[in-house]
Amino acid sequence: MDFHAALGLGLPIGIGIAAIGSGIGLGGIGNGAMQAIGRQPEATAKIQLNMIIIAALAEALTIYAFVTMFLLQARIG
Amino acid sequence: MGLEFLARVRRTTLWTGAVAALTVATYGAPLLALAFLLGAVWSLANLRLIELLVVALTGPERGGSRALRRCAVALGGMIALFAAGALLLSRLSPVWLMAGFSWPFGVIVLKAASSLVLETAFWKRLVASRWRAAAAVAVLVAGAWWAATAWSGAGTPGAGGAPHATHLLASAQSPAAPETQAGEAARHGEEEQGPQKFPNVIGLLARAFPDAPWARFLHQFEVVIYSMFIAILLCVVAFIASRRPQMIPGPLQNVVETLVEGLHDFVVGILGPRHGPRYVPFLGTLFIYILAMNLFGLIPFMDSPTSSLNVTVSLALVVFLFSQYIGFRELGFVGYFDHMMGSPRTFIGWILVPLMLPIHLMGELAKPISLSCRLFGNIFGEDMLLVAFATLGVTTLSFAHLPFGLPLQLPFMFLALLTSTLQALVFTVLSTIYFLLMLPHDEHAHEGEAQHAH
Structure with a gap:
């Protein structure tokens, strides 16, 4: 398998794996935040803020994969 | 009348x-x-x-x-x-x-x-019933469709079947595109590498005057021009809103006051009432500026500057330098390095210094990288998504040779509104937290440790 074919196969798979990982992470964050809001509805604003921050941190990993994909995409063909 | x-x-x-x-x-x-x-x-x-x-x-x-x-x-x-x-x-x-x-x-x-x-009585009778009016509109649209198809089919007598909209999008988006524009494509291929975005004003100008030096200059500094324009726009709006403050505010003053007050409460809520107010102007401006830059790309023929890595890196560098400056000013020279070594107070703390110092230094350096890449990736990805779906919409209708396509990107524009706001918020919140970590944390000590852990 030459370099281009490997890149063409690997990039989508790589971004998919990254998306699976941060999807699991986001699910966990959402689960925790929703439970916390359910237990303490009066702390909703604070919980939501922290949830957004951590969700952004988890989401960033996929974004890194995405940026890498775009950087390497030009070399495929 | x-x-x-x-x-x-x-x-x-x-x-x-x-x-x-x-x-x-x-x-x-x-x-x-x-x-x-x-x-x-x-x-x-x-x-x-x-x-x-x-x-x-x-x-x-x-x-x-x-x-x-x-x-x-x-x-x-x-x-x-x-x-x-x-x-x-x-x-x-x-x-x-x-x-x-x-x-x-x-x-x-x-x-x-x-x-x-x-x-006329005929028209009044036509629009009296809702269904009849809808049917009339449908007939009109179908007629316009047929006329446009016939017209554009006649206008391009077998020109290789290259229809208008597909042709345009292709030539605007992929540099290695169609044979008919090989010369232009080759010229574009040199200067525009990578995936293409929606055409914007400056890009169109540069395409209209490919040989003029001023157009090349504009095209080269496109991102800078857009971000300067947004900055000037925000300055003008702020100036107009605060020129004659009134007890009973007008609409513009109302909006701006709500925004500023919300940002003030938000930053002070995180940084605490002692340090907070000093950093409200910087962080609030950051939020509004990034938000405006993100949303600017959704205006037709405009481009969001934050979909270029240069802009986001410079924003993140400003935040990074400012937070280092805060660290030196608030903690002092010795205190800064003490903070970097993880504030060793016990024997075990001192043993761990060779481990903690590199970790903290790398953490500091990773902050601007992650800030800039996150913002760039989100906004750029959002733009790419819109372009991809617009292209898809044009391709679906390409059999009809129409100068437009299905607006398939419309639902994703709402998503783009959401991500634009969210990313501006995330950038601001993370900058605030980086500042918080640099401030002498008396009551925030535990939060600080928790944040270092990531």
Whole structure:
């Protein structure tokens, strides 16, 4: 398998794996935040803020994969 | 009735003329569109001056000194206008200038005709029932579709089957695109590597004048120009909103006050009442600026500067340098390195210093990288998504040879609104937390440790 074919196969798979990982992470964050809001509805604003921050941190990993994909995409063909 | 009708004609002419000029600019030559637009504007100005003259001559206060002055203004304006018209005719394409010139008259005729139709009993009966009206609209749309298909099919007699919209998008988006534009594509291929975005004003200008040095300059500094423009826009809005503060605020002042107050509460809520207020201006400006830059890309023919890595890196660098400065100022030179070593107080703490110091230093360096890449990736990805779906929408309709496509990107524009706001918020929140970590944390010690852990 030459370099281009490997890149063409690997990039989508790589971004998919990254998306699976941060999807699991986001699910966990959402689960925790929703439970916390359910237990303490009066702390909703604070919980939501922290949830957004951590969700952004988890989401960033996929974004890194995405940026890498775009950087390497030009070399495929 | 008369003057109000003229005002309506002016409005309709302006927006239909703008749409027509944009269409001409995208499918034809931009210079022709410029000629068309200038012709329409010239004609509108002419109409306006005539209206002024007629009102001054026949209005209720004719013969007065004000009416005389108005007459003089109108006549002088007409002379200047005709001089400008002669200049335009010598410089630009006369055919398109004439087309633009007759555009307002076309609007007047159509408006008058439609007002005649609207009065008839047939029309009233037609729109009395909702279903009949909908059916009429559907028939009109189908007729327009058929006419446009026939027209564009006749307009391109077997030109390799390259239809307008697909052709345009392809040539605008992929540098290695179609054979018919091989020369242009090759020229674009040198300067624009990587995936293509929606065409924007500066890009179109650069395409219209490929050899002019100023167009190349604009194209090169496109991102800088857009971000400067947004900064100036925000300055102007802030200036207007705070020029005459009133006890009972007007709409603009109300909006700005709500925004500023919300940001103040938000930052102070995180940084605490002692340190918070000092950093509100910086962080609040950051939020508003990034938000404006993110949303700017959703305006047609504009581009969001944050979809370029250069802008986000510079924003993140500013935050990074500022947080280091805060660290040195608030903690002192010794305190800063103490903080970097993880504040060793016990024996075990001192043993761990060789481990903690590199971790903290790398953590500091990773902050600007993650900040900039996150913002860039999100906004760039959002733009790419919109482009991909717009292309898909055009491709779906390409069999009909129409100059437009299905607006498939519309649902994703709402998503883009959401991510734009969210990413501006995330950037601001993370900057605030980086500041918080640098401040002497007396009551925030545990939070600080928890944040270091990631």
